Amino acid sequence: MDLTETTLSTTRLFDGIVFDVDRHEVRLGDGTESKRDIVRHAGGVGVLAQQPNGQFLLVRQYRKAIEREVVEIVAGIREPEEGPEDTARRELAEETGAQAGEMVSLGTYVASPGYTDEIDHLFFTKTTGNTADGKLDSDERLTVEFWDAEAMGNAVRHNGIQDGKTVVAWCLAREKGLI
Amino acid sequence: MDLTETTLSTTRLFDGIVFDVDRHEVRLGDGTESKRDIVRHAGGVGVLAQQPNGQFLLVRQYRKAIEREVVEIVAGIREPEEGPEDTARRELAEETGAQAGEMVSLGTYVASPGYTDEIDHLFFTKTTGNTADGKLDSDERLTVEFWDAEAMGNAVRHNGIQDGKTVVAWCLAREKGLI
Numbered sequence: 001m002d003l004t005e006t007t008l009s010t011t012r013l014f015d016g017i018v019f020d021v022d023r024h025e026v027r028l029g030d031g032t033e034s035k036r037d038i039v040r041h042a043g044g045v046g047v048l049a050q051q052p053n054g055q056f057l058l059v060r061q062y063r064k065a066i067e068r069e070v071v072e073i074v075a076g077i078r079e080p081e082e083g084p085e086d087t088a089r090r091e092l093a094e095e096t097g098a099q100a101g102e103m104v105s106l107g108t109y110v111a112s113p114g115y116t117d118e119i120d121h122l123f124f125t126k127t128t129g130n131t132a133d134g135k136l137d138s139d140e141r142l143t144v145e146f147w148d149a150e151a152m153g154n155a156v157r158h159n160g161i162q163d164g165k166t167v168v169a170w171c172l173a174r175e176k177g178l179i
Numbered sequence: 180m181d182l183t184e185t186t187l188s189t190t191r192l193f194d195g196i197v198f199d200v201d202r203h204e205v206r207l208g209d210g211t212e213s214k215r216d217i218v219r220h221a222g223g224v225g226v227l228a229q230q231p232n233g234q235f236l237l238v239r240q241y242r243k244a245i246e247r248e249v250v251e252i253v254a255g256i257r258e259p260e261e262g263p264e265d266t267a268r269r270e271l272a273e274e275t276g277a278q279a280g281e282m283v284s285l286g287t288y289v290a291s292p293g294y295t296d297e298i299d300h301l302f303f304t305k306t307t308g309n310t311a312d313g314k315l316d317s318d319e320r321l322t323v324e325f326w327d328a329e330a331m332g333n334a335v336r337h338n339g340i341q342d343g344k345t346v347v348a349w350c351l352a353r354e355k356g357l358i
Contacts (some may be wrong), residue, residue: 001320001322002321003239003241003248003320004241004313005241005243007243011222013193014192014193014200016192016200016202016216017214017215017216018216018293018294019201019216019294021193022210023195024243026243028318028320030320032317032318034257034317034318035196036196036243036245037195037196037197037198038244038246039198039218039244039294039295041294058265060182061182062183062184063185063293064184064186064203064215064217064291065215065217065218065292065293065294065295065296066289066292066298070289071184072292072353075293080196086211098341105338106338107337107338107341108338108341109341109343109346110245110249110341110342110343111290111291111292111295111343112291112295112343112344113242113244113245113249113342114197114242114244114254115197115218115220115244116180116218116244116290116291116295117244117245118291119245119341126268132291138211138213139207139211139213141180141182141207141208141209142182143180153354155338155353156351156354157225157354157355158283158286158348159286159287159351161290162286162287162288162289162298163289164288164289164291164343164347165291165343167288167346167347167350167351168343168347169348171335171346171347171350172335172336172338172346175332175335175336176336179197
């Protein structure tokens with residue numbers, strides 16, 4: 001079966017703060033025409049960071065979209081012309097004050113390909129140890145938490161950590177024997 | 180630190196096909212005011228389905244948002260008033276023709292809480308075996324694939340499968356000793 005969808009025309013329907021929305025008129029392989037609304041997002045990174053004492057650095061934030069606090073790995077949107085590894089180092093420093101060691105790629109995370117183009121590069125790093133007050137965006141509020149491996153494994157297993165990129169980074173770091 | 184963000188007003192800025200967009204004017208804990216653009220999505224399900232012979236049922240679709248074919252677990256958006264388990268059974272039948280056995284909850288998947296409210300309920304099920312032509316939406320095209328556990332484990336580990344809900348469902352089913 002020919003799965004490809006060819007774009008016939010594109011219209012920008014929404015210009016937002018962190019994402020835009022385009023509508024594509026598409027033609028399917030058998031000639032059927034349809035429409036796809038797509039969130040345009042810059043993409044970003046997620047960083048699973050481990051302290052020299054073995055604890056993991058997580059951040060707790062209020063996420064308005066789901067009206068609750070969410071515990072996540074360090075993450076952020078890439079700046080124009082910034083490579084993923086540089087984004088990862090910058091976000092780790094901004095959110096936790098910690099300095100990254102070697103950045104090990106865990107792969108990429110596709111958040112929800114049915115309607116958003118967000119793709120995040122995931123990394124594992126061992127920090128040099130110290131954390132400090134970071135340098136957050138003017139409307140960014142978060143607290144840094146230190147979790148040991150057992151607490152994190154339990155939280156993943158029992159769905160206490162639900163954020164997709166965080167679970168994926170944890171599982172991939174385990175699958176690759178990094179933690 | 181008070182992380183809560185209180186909504187001062189909400190405006191619907193985009194009405195779409197599978198999602199809408201709201202802008203919230205918010206007040207942070209320290210009185211700072213800001214704006215949050217939020218994708219409103221119905222949420223859905225993902226189903227890791229295993230055949231009696233041990234193979235996993237995956238679906239391959241062209242995802243316009245990232246302009247490529249993506250291999251994913253069976254997934255779909257819930258209908259109004261439909262419970263997650265019913266959505267999961269319906270989607271499995273529609274996409275693969277297979278009938279689900281017991282539905283085991285794996286937990287919930289938060290796709291990207293910085294800007295979308297999408298939360299998916301993930302399940303594991305053993306099918307009764309037969310697949311058939313499903314009953315797809317008029318503009319839905321996919322092919323069903325049969326993957327053995329070794330191929331799937333390798334694809335997750337080496338980032339050949341990148342879809343977030345698929346990786347999370349796989350890891351959680353393994354963590355829980357289901358597969």
